[in-house]
Amino acid sequence: MDINGFIYRIQETIVDENPHLAGELFKVNCITEKGMSHTFRNLPSWNELDNPSSDLRAIIYDTCGEEDKLSIHKLKLIGLLWCDGNTIDKIDVFYNII
Numbered sequence: 001m002d003i004n005g006f007i008y009r010i011q012e013t014i015v016d017e018n019p020h021l022a023g024e025l026f027k028v029n030c031i032t033e034k035g036m037s038h039t040f041r042n043l044p045s046w047n048e049l050d051n052p053s054s055d056l057r058a059i060i061y062d063t064c065g066e067e068d069k070l071s072i073h074k075l076k077l078i079g080l081l082w083c084d085g086n087t088i089d090k091i092d093v094f095y096n097i098i
Helices: 003-017 033-039 044-050 055-064 072-082 087-097
Strands: 069-071
Touching (some): 003 033, 003 072, 033 044, 033 055, 033 069, 044 055, 055 069, 055 072, 069 072, 072 087
16 A cells, blocks of 8 residues: 555544544544554455454554554554655655644
């Protein structure tokens, strides 16, 4: 998956979990693991999110976990490191994070 697809899936999760914040989604800082698993369910490389003992889930929680949720900003940084994408797209994502 490239960085644009990853960010799209994160945004989709934010919208699904916060329909009452239409137009104000910039206020959302975290998503749930359940929401992320649901949005990423059709992507084989992310299937391990549903497995409580998987390495992927452990890495995501260790780096992005905040109480019982996942930081969208940290997830986006993970996406910059793990996902394919050209330099311009990655710079755009990074700029939007900071």
